Amino acid sequence: MTAAAKDRAQRPTPALNVADPALYAHGDPLPVWRELRATAPVHWNDTGVPGEAFWAVMTYEPAVQVYKGTNTFTSERGMRLGSGRHGVDAAAGRMMIVTDPPRHTKLRNLMNSAFTPRRTAQMEQTMRDVLTPLIDEAVETGVVDFVTDIAAVLPAAIVCHIMDVAREEHQAFTDMTSRAFGANLGAEGGPVSVAASTVANAKIFAYYARLLEQRRAAPGDDVVSTLATSEVDGVPLTDAEIVMNCNGILLGANETTRLASAGGLLALIENPAQWQRLRDGDVSPDSAVEEVLRYTSPAMHMKRVARTDTEIGGQTIKAGETVAIWNPSANRDEAVFDRPDRLDLGRTPNRHLAFGMGSHFCIGAALARIELRVMLQLLVDRLSGAELAGPVRTMHSNFMWGVEHMPVTLLPK
Structure with a gap:
């Protein structure tokens, strides 16, 4: 047996x-993670x-060690397992998310604008304007799919705002993003869903190209214009770099807020006492x-991916080996969070890793927090509660965790 094979045989597997x-998609990961x-x-x-x-x-402290170890680990081999090498x-x-410092920092500084x-x-009123009629219409309709009819609409509208997409194109843009990310991440991987996702992604990239052409000709106060008119180390960004980073913003903004909103409502339905605490003002x-x-x-x-040999959680990681931080498990680490499988809206401290940590901390975290706060406030202000109106379907994915189909009845006050 070679030394490498012997080493692999001794690893905890x-x-x-x-x-x-x-x-x-079909099991319960909580006891597995535990x-x-x-x-x-x-x-x-x-x-x-x-x-x-x-x-x-799977645990918190080793996860933090990896997130902060930018000299030990690289992001330039992909952000997700199974990523195509090409x-x-x-x-x-x-693309910022798969770029290491110092260039990562320079790209991030551009996009921070x-x-x-x-x-x-300033976007908070826009969020209220988007959500209020959606919630009111859902109450009148009776049964709606909270994921597609409400949770997915808000982040897409905010991305349109960030990129200054013309109002008459909002619906088409939202439909494209829904097909691109929903079909790809939420389906069972059948050929139809993959084809739909591929076509939708191609349309999104073509749309970015048109936006970029417009912004180069007439820059405005939006992220596409910022990228189109900026330089890194004295060199303008290429069209491909701008399009890739626009897509990174879209993916991050869409998926996290949509899934947190839907999962949050499901958690409140399952924990009505926590809904009451929020309504009564017992928690902020x-x-x-x-x-x-x-x-x-x-x-x-x-x-x-490890740049050099290192040790994480008592295990020797060899240079070139892949490491994957399992965020939901780290966020339920009993050593850090008291009764972690319990929803506690007043939990403090709450040093979760939902947005990552270190140099790659989610650039849109502040925006996502405002979106979720507005969503929760409007649900509490305008509803007496909510009830499931059918089976909930979770995503068939090892990258994004959450609900992709949730029929509900929203109950008015």
Whole structure:
């Protein structure tokens, strides 16, 4: 047996594959994560596919170590497990999320102009204007799919605002993003859904190209204009770099808020006493938002690749090996969070990892928090409660964790 083979044989390798999407679409991951935190907090996860094994990080402190270890781990080999090497290589060093410092920091500084506290606060009224009629119409309709009819509409509208998409094009843009991300992440992987996702993604990239052409000709006060007129180290960004980073904003803004909103409402339906605490003012909306983020943890994993040999959670990680931080499990680590499987809207402290940590901390975190706060406030202000009106379907994905179909009846006050 070679030294490498002997080393692999000695690694802690539970029989369960935490990267199997079926666990999240059809099973209950909570007891699985709980067992792994107790017995194999950092373990070698063999997916059964050659070249796709990885170290799974299930607990909080090792997760923080990886997130903060930008000198030890690289993001330029992709952010998610199973990423196609060709696409990752094309984006590495060009798309912010798969770029390491110092270039990552420079790209982030450019894009921060779209997410300043002043600009995000200004969007709060826009959020209310979008959500209020949606909730009122849902009450009148009776049964609605909260995910597609309400939760998915708000983040798409805000992305349109950030990119200054013409109002008459909002619906078409929202439909494209829904098909691109919903079909790809929420389906069983059948050929129809994959084809729909591919076509929708191509249309989105073509739309970005048209936006970029317009902004180069007449720059405005939006993120596309900022990218189109900026330089990094004295060199303008290429069209491909701008389009990739626009898509990064769209993916981050759409998925996290949609899934946290839907998962948050489901959690409140299942925990009516917590809904009452929020209604009575016993907990602040900001505290409620943080707990919803921890409890739902939409970004299931984040991938890194070791630059050098290192040690995480008592395990030796070899240079070139993949590490995946399992965010929802780390956010339920009993060593950090008291009764972690319990929804507690007043939880404090609440140092969750729903937005990651370190240099790659989610650039749109402040915006997502405001969106969730407005959503929760309007639900509490305008409803007496909500009831499930049919079976809930969770996503068939090991990357995003959450609900993709949730029929509900919203009850008026």
